[in-house]
Amino acid sequence: MLRTRLCEILGIDVPIILAAMGTATSAEFAASASNEGALGSIGSLLRPFTAVQRDIDAVRELTNRNFAINHTPPTLDADAFRHTLAARPPIISFALGDPGELVRKAHDVGSKVMIQVTTVAQAIEAAERGADVIIAQGGEAGGYAGFVSTMALIPQVVDAVSPIPVVAAGGIFDGRGIAAAFMLGAVGVNMGTRFLASKEAPIGDAWKAAIVEAHSEDAVKIELLNDIQPLPGTAGYGTVSRSIRTPFIDQWATRREAARQEREHLLRNIQEKSQAGRRHEVFVTSGQTCGGIKEILSVAEIIRKLTAEAEIALTSAAKMMSG
CATH class of the missing domain: 3.20.20.70 (Aldolase class I)
Incomplete structure (x- = not known):
């Protein structure tokens, strides 16, 4: 043991x-x-x-x-x-x-x-x-x-x-x-x-599948999320979330000033998709270990x-x- x-x-x-x-x-x-x-x-x-x-x-x-x-x-x-x-x-x-x-x-x-x-x-x-x-x-x-x-x-x-x-x-x-x-x-x-x-x-099956299918380099730091939702990232320990890349991240990651201006709209969009079971379309939280995870098992x-x-x-x- x-x-x-x-x-x-x-x-x-x-x-x-x-x-x-x-x-x-x-x-x-x-x-x-x-x-x-x-x-x-x-x-x-x-x-x-x-x-x-x-x-x-x-x-x-x-x-x-x-x-x-x-x-x-x-x-x-x-x-x-x-x-x-x-x-x-x-x-x-x-x-x-x-x-x-x-x-x-x-x-x-x-x-x-x-x-x-x-x-x-x-x-x-x-x-x-x-x-x-x-x-x-x-x-x-x-x-x-x-x-x-x-x-x-x-x-x-x-x-x-x-x-x-x-x-x-x-x-x-x-x-x-x-x-x-x-x-x-x-x-x-x-x-x-x-x-x-x-x-x-x-979590949704699409989120689990994204982890199994991803490579480690697909799991990126998303400063964008702190622009849209400053807490808890910019408070406390000053952390940044990591997610597998999604079309949403690719669309906004290089447009951070625009994202800050559209903060309320984007946050509402994220919340609506999460509540509808479509969070995988915006953020797919995952560490870099995703590249080594190949199957979905029981706990x-x-x-x-x-x-x-x-x-x-x-x-x-x-x-x-x-x-």
């Missing part, structure tokens, strides 16, 4: 976290990961309070294992956070901005706290806030991320915040990536794109495959070093 210190801290069986991914989230999705011994996460970013409330209330009916509820300080929904505190989840996570006093409030209800960062300076700040676990996210990641690569970021963060455990995120899609994260000093991984290409992921199959591959990779590395 693939176990690290993270398993003891978070009360899980395998050191794998299903990332909280904005609107690509649900209680059912989180529970499918938690029930396999990983840590499922429920996201709140840009979601209505009623949807977040429903997931928080439903998840304990779907799993008796630990899970996390994620909040983003730059876009914090006060009602959703109050409901989270009332639910006293095992873990509360934060991303995209300094949570400040929110960490103390989470600890006061007995929750462990994870904070996702994109730079060493942010990691040090997270440690000072009292984070129990720090997720260091490299720029290869999908969704809102920074610019420093995972390979460069993880060991620097590990050195800066020791002995606080560090989880690696960005650029990991198989067991070899998990083994590599361990070699960099991480005690676990936080994965998004690999799980988006799963049967349980609450259980993904977790079992990841752990088996990681164990093989670690054993092979040990044999290689022993000659």
Whole structure:
């Protein structure tokens, strides 16, 4: 069994976290990961309070294992956070901005706290806030991320915040990536794109198909989105989202000033297409790992495959070093 210190801290069986991914989230999705011994996460970013409330209330009916509820300080929904505190989840996570006093409030209800960062300076700040676990996210990641690569970021963060455990995120899609994260000093991984290409992921089939069919170079940073919807990208940690290229992105990426002038119209267009199940026509959130993902599997199959591959990779590395 693939176990690290993270398993003891978070009360899980395998050191794998299903990332909280904005609107690509649900209680059912989180529970499918938690029930396999990983840590499922429920996201709140840009979601209505009623949807977040429903997931928080439903998840304990779907799993008796630990899970996390994620909040983003730059876009914090006060009602959703109050409901989270009332639910006293095992873990509360934060991303995209300094949570400040929110960490103390989470600890006061007995929750462990994870904070996702994109730079060493942010990691040090997270440690000072009292984070129990720090997720260091490299720029290869999908969704809102920074610019420093995972390979460069993880060991620097590990050195800066020791002995606080560090989880690696960005650029990991198989067991070899998990083994590599361990070699960099991480005690676990936080994965998004690999799980988006799963049967349980609450996104459209066209989005899943786009991930499987894409090459890594198709997943590009879209400054355009910060022009149209400045929060959370331009606030907090100053992140930029990554998406597989679409005709919408190609049309507007080089016309950013025009996009800023048409902000309300374009944002309404994005929202309407998302609500109609056609989000893949505008943004297809994905990390650069899309190039290595070739099939849509169940969450259980993904977790079992990841752990088996990681164990093989670690054993092979040990044999290689022993000659």
